[in-house]
Structures are given as structure tokens and as C-alpha cells.
Amino acid sequence: MSGTQSQKRRRVVGHVWTAGKYAFLAAMLLFFLFPLYWLVATALKTQAEMFSVPPVWWPERFALDYFRDILFRSSFGRLAWNSVVVAGGSTLLSVVVGTMGAYSLSRFRLPFGLNRHISFWILSTRMFPPIVSIVPLFLIMRSLDLVDTRLALILAYSVFNLPFVVWMMKGFFDELPRELEESALIDGDTPFGAFRRIILPLVRPGLAATAVFCLIVAWNEFLFALVLTQTEAALTLPVGIANQVTQYEIRWGAMSAAGVVAMIPLFVFALLVQRHLVRGLSYGAVKG
Amino acid sequence: MNIRFENVNKRFGRTTALDRLTLEAEAGELMVLLGPSGCGKSTSLRLVAGLEAVSEGDIYIGERRVNNVPAQDRDVAMVFQNYALYPHMTVAQNIGYPLLVRKKAKEEIAREVRRVAEQLEIDALLERRPRQLSGGQQQRVALARAIIRHPVAFLMDEPLSNLDANLRLQMRGELKRLQRELGTTMLYVTHDHTEAMTLAHRIALLREGKLQQVGTPMELYRHPANQFVAGFLSTPAMNFLSGAVQGSAFRFSGGAIPLAAEQVKAAAGVEAVVLGFRAQAASLTAPLQPGTFRGNVYVTEEMGSESFVVLTCGECKITVGAGADSRAAIGESLGVVVPASGVHLFDAATGKTVISGTGRPVASA
Numbered sequence: 001m002s003g004t005q006s007q008k009r010r011r012v013v014g015h016v017w018t019a020g021k022y023a024f025l026a027a028m029l030l031f032f033l034f035p036l037y038w039l040v041a042t043a044l045k046t047q048a049e050m051f052s053v054p055p056v057w058w059p060e061r062f063a064l065d066y067f068r069d070i071l072f073r074s075s076f077g078r079l080a081w082n083s084v085v086v087a088g089g090s091t092l093l094s095v096v097v098g099t100m101g102a103y104s105l106s107r108f109r110l111p112f113g114l115n116r117h118i119s120f121w122i123l124s125t126r127m128f129p130p131i132v133s134i135v136p137l138f139l140i141m142r143s144l145d146l147v148d149t150r151l152a153l154i155l156a157y158s159v160f161n162l163p164f165v166v167w168m169m170k171g172f173f174d175e176l177p178r179e180l181e182e183s184a185l186i187d188g189d190t191p192f193g194a195f196r197r198i199i200l201p202l203v204r205p206g207l208a209a210t211a212v213f214c215l216i217v218a219w220n221e222f223l224f225a226l227v228l229t230q231t232e233a234a235l236t237l238p239v240g241i242a243n244q245v246t247q248y249e250i251r252w253g254a255m256s257a258a259g260v261v262a263m264i265p266l267f268v269f270a271l272l273v274q275r276h277l278v279r280g281l282s283y284g285a286v287k288g
Numbered sequence: 289m290n291i292r293f294e295n296v297n298k299r300f301g302r303t304t305a306l307d308r309l310t311l312e313a314e315a316g317e318l319m320v321l322l323g324p325s326g327c328g329k330s331t332s333l334r335l336v337a338g339l340e341a342v343s344e345g346d347i348y349i350g351e352r353r354v355n356n357v358p359a360q361d362r363d364v365a366m367v368f369q370n371y372a373l374y375p376h377m378t379v380a381q382n383i384g385y386p387l388l389v390r391k392k393a394k395e396e397i398a399r400e401v402r403r404v405a406e407q408l409e410i411d412a413l414l415e416r417r418p419r420q421l422s423g424g425q426q427q428r429v430a431l432a433r434a435i436i437r438h439p440v441a442f443l444m445d446e447p448l449s450n451l452d453a454n455l456r457l458q459m460r461g462e463l464k465r466l467q468r469e470l471g472t473t474m475l476y477v478t479h480d481h482t483e484a485m486t487l488a489h490r491i492a493l494l495r496e497g498k499l500q501q502v503g504t505p506m507e508l509y510r511h512p513a514n515q516f517v518a519g520f521l522s523t524p525a526m527n528f529l530s531g532a533v534q535g536s537a538f539r540f541s542g543g544a545i546p547l548a549a550e551q552v553k554a555a556a557g558v559e560a561v562v563l564g565f566r567a568q569a570a571s572l573t574a575p576l577q578p579g580t581f582r583g584n585v586y587v588t589e590e591m592g593s594e595s596f597v598v599l600t601c602g603e604c605k606i607t608v609g610a611g612a613d614s615r616a617a618i619g620e621s622l623g624v625v626v627p628a629s630g631v632h633l634f635d636a637a638t639g640k641t642v643i644s645g646t647g648r649p650v651a652s653a
Contacts, residue, residue, distance in 0.1 A: 046519070120382055182337070185360050187385055190389075197385075202375065
């Protein structure tokens with residue numbers, strides 16, 4: 001009798017535990033999704049609704065005016081293109097260079113424990129806050145005549161993302177047994193051929209995950225873009241959106257609408273590579 | 289083609305992996321590099337493959353000195369212990385890879401892949417990926433990839449050690465047949481002496497980077513150059529007794545073993561002697577017979593077709609073969625017979641063989 005009772009009790013405890021877990025998850029979701037909801041809602045509200053007390057949770061009618069404004073009557077398109085070029089260019093550059101660097105560090109034995117020292121040195125460049133480097137970076141770009149160009153941002157972001165790429169990719173390369181390339185070499189392939197035909201396909205999930213992070217960082221970066229760009233020739237979306245805060249007014253509606261649109265490309269991209277992303281991030285967690 | 293090591297040294301930092309190795313595998317020969325782990329056998333293989341560079345000395349494949357030839361231009365094929373199959377390729381792509389990188393035509397690759405796949409009986413698996421295969425099948429794919437392009441030599445790095453016991457025996461036989469059929473030189477690395485004995489034309493036994501002895505399996509078995517070789521090629525482990533030759537017998541703490549005249553003569557002047565005999569060479573009899581020494585049964589090990597009796601005699605412990613139906617009981621006192629023909633005498637100071645059986649003394653390698 002007491003056996004079934006304790007069994008019943010255990011079942012009740014189990015249910016409570018499960019309910020608790022879901023409640024916690026719901027709370028977390030609310031916490032993270034609320035700003036997103038508020039951003040989208042604000043973009044669709046009228047000026048009056050934005051500031052009404054109590055707040056309007058659901059806009060009376062969806063006002064698409066702000067979207068129309070930013071899409072067709074502003075420099076938004078121009079800035080979006082800058083963002084695409086800068087984020088795409090810097091991601092490509094840092095992933096290509098960083099991957100080759102990571103492969104070298106993973107595979108070639110340097111004397112004096114240099115592998116470890118170089119790896120650490122690369123990581124150490126991420127240890128100071130980026131703002132420390134902004135003045136020297138500006139001076140360098142000025143002397144190269146690159147201020148207010150997209151190339152300046154591409155270079156700056158690539159340098160900033162390189163340590164991340166090197167460390168991520170080095171982890172993926174370290175997971176692969178050396179025998180794979182050794183076998184490829186003995187089978188008659190060149191070192192580069194072995195890298196391209198054997199190693200690269202095997203680290204593709206890792207490559208995708210790394211690229212997504214680079215892209216997110218570059219797409220959202222604000223500080224460097226603020227300092228290194230001045231005109232529509234190179235301004236990116238984050239700075240452009242921030243510029244809606246002017247001396248005279250804060251254009252909440254335009255800001256929100258621009259923010260929503262700016263989110264979309266990354267959102268779509270992340271969905272596309274989601275499969276790779278999950279695999280890439282859990283890579284090596286379970287030996288297969 | 290023949291493969292030749294000439295005074296090859298290989299050092300990793302301060303450790304010496306190979307110490308003045310001079311060795312030649314003849315064309316068409318299956319030479320087994322045998323030794324305990326860390327003896328330099330795998331290193332020798334990697335030197336031939338071009339995955340490591342020699343510190344000093346020369347390596348020849350045929351008449352070509354290959355010290356500075358990169359791995360992809362040496363035209364050898366290697367099978368790794370973990371097979372190193374390319375996980376993202378199908379079996380067919382794996383096998384065809386050596387031809388692909390040689391820019392052969394698609395049709396030719398497909399035809400050759402089919403040919404070797406049929407030869408190794410894996411033609412039903414061509415569209416699978418390596419992780420969908422059993423260990424034995426993976427092993428065959430690795431072999432197929434090695435034989436597809438008719439390399440000048442095969443390099444095998446413990447290719448059977450990841451297989452379970454039964455499959456290992458089966459593949460061992462097939463590997464031997466395959467090598468004899470193709471007639472291609474093969475360097476085969478293993479730490480398993482039965483594998484070495486059964487496969488090899490000749491065995492090269494290494495220890496701590498030094499070559500101990502080269503010869504046919506029976507040469508090494510019957511006339512080991514030193515105590516290490518003798519011990520390495522015995523199952524169960526060879527019995528070693530320390531003592532000295534006095535009169536016409538070997539005397540040790542547990543008694544005496546009569547020797548033949550040649551043995552006494554050969555051991556003259558050797559102060560401290562180690563006598564070795566294999567369990568299978570000795571036999572048991574009633575205690576206190578002339579020419580025997582006494583041992584107390586410590587434990588018995590029945591293996592079905594044969595059995596072994598472990599005895600203590602004085603301070604030493606020895607193992608003696610006792611046929612299938614031994615009736616030795618633990619604690620029993622028995623006489624041990626070691627015929628002179630089964631005795632190996634070693635110089636305790638150098639470890640070198642003084643005389644094996646009653647036959648010719650062997651010069652060390």
C-alpha cells in the first residue's frame with residue numbers, strides 16, 4: 001500500500017517539476033522576446049499610441065507609414081547596401097584568412113612551443129576593449145586615405161574577428177585525425193589538395209557556425225562604424241539608425257521600422273544555416 | 289621494389305626514435321617490423337611514407353633516394369591503424385581517391401573501383417559511407433584504396449589491431465594471400481608476434497630504436513640473437529633462470545639442468561649465465577628423477593588443446609607445458625625436465641645469445 005502511495009507521490013512531484021521547468025522557460029522567453037515585440041509594435045504604432053498611458057499593447061491599425069518612409073524616402077537602402085558589403089566582405093576575409101591560419105596552427109609543429117604562444121597572442125588581441133584601439137585605427141585609416149570608405153570597415157572588422165575565427169576553427173581542425181591528410185598525401189594528393197578535398201568538407205559545419213557569428217558581429221557593429229565613417233558613402237545601418245536621434249527630435253517610429261528591417265537578413269540567414277549552426281556548436285561534444 | 293634504410297637516425301627533440309637503422313626489404317617481400325610500443329617500428333614506416341624526415345642517413349625505394357621526395361611523389365600506399373577513411377565520401381569515392389588526384393578519366397576510375405571492390409568482396413557497399421560499415425568492412429575499403437593504383441610498396445601500420453579476435457585471424461590470412469598474389473613489397477608493422485610469425489617472409493625485431501635481429505620467423509624463433517628476441521617471440525613468456533655453468537650442467541637456485549657438450553663449450557668463460565627455455569620445450573615427471581629439478585605446482589592453466597603448469601622452484605617461477613590432460617594439482621611437487629635441445633643460453637652481462645639449443649651459435653644483428 002505504502003509502495004503505491006509513494007509511487008503516486010513521486011509522480012506528482014514529477015509533474016510539478018515539469019510544470020516548473022516550462023514556467024521557467026516561458027519566463028525566459030518572455031524576457032528575451034519582449035523587446036523584440038516592443039520594437040515591432042512601436043514600428044507599427046502612430047505617434048500618439050507610442051506615448052499613451054497606459055501603453056497600447058496592440059496598435060489600433062498597422063501603420064506602415066514608417067516602413068514606407070524609411071524604405072522609399074530615406075537613404076536606408078544605401079546604408080543597407082553598405083552594411084551588406086561591409087558585413088559580407090569582412091566575414092569572407094576573416095573566415096578565409098582565419099581558417100588558413102587556424103589550419104597551420106593546428107597542423108604544423110613549430111619549434112619553441114610557438115604554436116601555443118602564437119595562439120595565445122592572437123587571443124590576447126581580444127582582451128582589451130575595442131575602444132582602446134579606435135584612435136590609432138582612425139589615424140592609420142586616415143594616413144591610408146581610407147576614412148569614410150567601406151574598405152576601412154571591412155579591414156577593421158576582419159582584424160577584430162580574426163582571433164575568434166582562428167580559435168573556433170583551430171578547435172574544429174584539432175578534432176580531425178592527422179591520418180586523414182597523411183593518407184591523402186600518400187594517396188598522391190598535394191597538401192593543398194588534401195586540405196581542399198578532405199579537410200575543408202569535414203569542417204563545413206564549423207565554418208558555417210563561425211561565419212554566422214562573424215556576420216552578426218559585423219552587421220551590428222556600431223563603434224568603429226561611427227568613428228570611421230561620415231557620409232552615406234560608407235555609413236552602415238546601426239549608425240544610420242542611431243542618427244534618427246537628432247538634435248531636435250527622436251524619430252522613434254523610423255528607428256523601430258529601420259531596426260525591424262535591419263534584423264530580417266540576419267534572421268533569414270540564421271534560419272538557413274541553423275542546421276549547420278547546431279551541428280557546428282556541438283561539434284566534438286560527442287565522439288562519433 | 290626493394291626498400292632500404294641506410295644508417296637511418298631519427299630523433300624527436302631529445303628522444304631517439306631510430307638509432308642507426310640499416311635494413312633492406314627485398315622486392316616482393318613481406319617484411320614485418322616487430323617490437324613493443326615505442327620501439328621505432330611505426331616511425332620507420334612513416335619515414336618510408338614521407339610523413340617524417342630522417343635526421344641522418346638515407347632511405348631508398350628501389351634505386352631512388354627518397355629523403356627529399358614529398359609523400360605524394362613516393363608512390364607507396366599505406367593502411368593506417370584507424371584506416372583513415374574519408375568520412376564525407378562514399379566507399380566508391382574513398383577507393384577511387386588515389387586515381388582522382390592522378391586525374392584519371394571518370395570511366396577508368398569507376399572501372400578500377402569496381403575491379404578492386406570485387407576482388408575484396410565489398411562491391412555491394414560502394415554507395416555507403418564509412419560510418420555505416422563494420423570494422424572489417426572499413427578495413428577492406430582501406431585495403432582497396434591501397435591496392436587500386438598498383439603502388440611500388442604497401443605500408444601497413446597495425447592494420448588488424450582494431451578488429452575483434454576472430455576477424456583478425458581471418459583478415460590475417462587474406463592479407464597474406466593478397467600480398468603473395470600481388471607480389472608487391474610490403475612493410476608491415478605490428479607488436480603481435482603471432483601476427484609477425486604467420487605473415488612474414490622475414491621479421492625485423494626492434495627495441496628502443498635499435499634493430500635486434502632480422503631473419504625468417506623460424507630463424508628468430510630457433511636462434512634468437514639475444515634474450516630480448518627470445519622472450520618477445522614466446523607465448524607464454526619464456527622462462528629465464530639466472531645461474532652459472534658448472535661441470536656439465538647449469539646450476540641455479542632451484543637445482544641443476546644438464547647441458548650438452550656443445551653448450552658447455554660455448555658457455556666457457558661466460559661468468560653469469562641466463563638459461564631460457566619455452567614452456568612447450570619442457571615437460572613434467574615424477575619428482576627426484578635424475579636430470580630433473582623440483583618444482584611445486586603454483587597454479588594450472590587449462591586451454592583445451594593444451595595446458596600450462598606454473599611452478600615455483602626456489603626463488604623462481606616457471607611455466608611448463610603439460611599437454612591436454614594434465615593432472616597436476618596445486619601444491620603438488622613434480623620434477624621438471626628441460627632437454628638440452630630446448631635450452632637457450634644467454635650472457636647475463638650483455639643479454640646476447642651464447643648458444644641456442646645444441647645448434648650453431650648465432651651472430652647478433
